[in-house]
Amino acid sequence: VHSTQNTINVTNSTDTIATLPYQLAAVRNQQSEQVITHIGYTVSFNPEWNIPNWVAYVLTKEETMGTEPRAKHFLPDPQITNNPVVTSDYSHSGYDRGHMAPAADMKWSKQAMQESFYMTNMCPQNHSINAGDWKDLEEFGRDLAVQYDSIYIVCGPIVHSTEHTIGQERSIVVPEAFFKAFLRPTPNGWSAIAYRMPNAPSNQPLMTYMHTIDEIENEIGIDLFYLLPDSIETIIEADYTISDWTIQHD
Numbered sequence: 001v002h003s004t005q006n007t008i009n010v011t012n013s014t015d016t017i018a019t020l021p022y023q024l025a026a027v028r029n030q031q032s033e034q035v036i037t038h039i040g041y042t043v044s045f046n047p048e049w050n051i052p053n054w055v056a057y058v059l060t061k062e063e064t065m066g067t068e069p070r071a072k073h074f075l076p077d078p079q080i081t082n083n084p085v086v087t088s089d090y091s092h093s094g095y096d097r098g099h100m101a102p103a104a105d106m107k108w109s110k111q112a113m114q115e116s117f118y119m120t121n122m123c124p125q126n127h128s129i130n131a132g133d134w135k136d137l138e139e140f141g142r143d144l145a146v147q148y149d150s151i152y153i154v155c156g157p158i159v160h161s162t163e164h165t166i167g168q169e170r171s172i173v174v175p176e177a178f179f180k181a182f183l184r185p186t187p188n189g190w191s192a193i194a195y196r197m198p199n200a201p202s203n204q205p206l207m208t209y210m211h212t213i214d215e216i217e218n219e220i221g222i223d224l225f226y227l228l229p230d231s232i233e234t235i236i237e238a239d240y241t242i243s244d245w246t247i248q249h250d
Helices: 013-019 110-115 133-148 213-220 230-238
Strands: 025-027 034-037 042-046 051-060 096-099 122-125 150-158 177-186 189-198 222-224
Touching: 051 122, 051 133, 051 222, 133 150, 133 177, 133 189, 150 213, 177 213, 189 213, 189 230, 213 222, 213 230
Parallel strands: none
Antiparallel strands: 025 222, 034 042, 042 051, 051 150, 096 122, 150 177, 177 189
16 A cells, blocks of 8 residues: 655546655755654654654555554654653653554554554644544544545644753653644545644634645745645645535535
């Protein structure tokens, strides 16, 4: 299902999900990064912030039907060989270990589930949104995958200041907010939408958090879905069509 091809086939959009580019996002500014590919997602880990710059993956309808139980232990990422983040760095911090690629999206494989609990996939997240609006957004992503067969997802933290940190042995930056961007092929081409959610207590309808891809890119300094041809990328990132992102219930 997952491929390391670095191009998107725009001539036959029905086949594009099978040729997922792992390079879904590119850091434009001067953030540090170590790109790590796991079976279910790819992460651009920032060793200065000790959180991801972004996490990208594809979610298919079949994967949402997996039955692998939720893992029980958060683990250091074995691909971080120099002072990796460990679960105790979050202890007594007041923040949850917030998944970027959610465990419920990885229940199609025991390995994918276990790797979703690597600390490189975590950010300090306010419990209210981790268990509330962010969880609702994750569930919405799975609904999209079921309805449209497959969906491209890129998500991560929004950091404007590195002064607020947690961690006993190392400084882990606490983001001001989080973003999640969705991309899918449509009968007429492509459609994309983004969500921006403050890292603070909130209880709002998901439409409250809607943004264009351009708005998110300008804030985070990351080029999302950059492998699309510029003629397509420019159009879909400047605006969004709400009707392309509506769940049809039976």
